Amino acid sequence: MRSGRLNTPVTFELKAGGKDQYGHPTDDWQPVPGLVDIWANVKPITGRERWANQHMTNTATLAVTIRYRDDITPDMRIAFGNMRLEIVGPPINLDNRNRELVITCEEDSN
Known part of the structure; x- marks a missing residue:
């Protein structure tokens, strides 16, 4: 994977459970x-x-690609700028080569 494609910092978050x-x-x-x-x-x-x-909602589906790691789970979400992206499925190990993960996310904007 070319590092130039990875041009946006994101943060993974978990529910605090408070x-x-x-x-x-x-x-x-x-x-x-x-x-x-x-x-x-x-x-x-x-x-x-x-x-x-009872109202119209707009949903965007996004693909977030990062370098491979094994600690990303579907119960997390991704903070990206002022957006919060819900992970909607398990991360995909592209070509099973342990090089990059593709994470499918949704953002609701009401």
């Missing part, structure tokens, strides 16, 4: 140590509009 002052689970995310500012190539794949929960 609780608010009333004991309700929070939706807080925290950066995963060692997975901050990972160089990636972020490329849009598709965009679509759909009607959900």
Whole structure:
């Protein structure tokens, strides 16, 4: 993989699993140590509009490519600029060569 293609720093995050002052689970995310500012190539794949929960929502599907590593899981999300990308499937080890991972993500913009 050419390093010039990896031109965008991304951060992987996991749910913190905390609780608010009333004991309700929070939706807080925290950066995963060692997975901050990972160089990636972020490329849009598709965009679509759909009607959900009584309003129109726009969803973009993106492919995030990084150098191969074995510690990325689908329960993480990717912070990219001011966007938060939900990982929608297992990372793909391209050609099973342990050189690069392709991660399919979605971003909802309401």
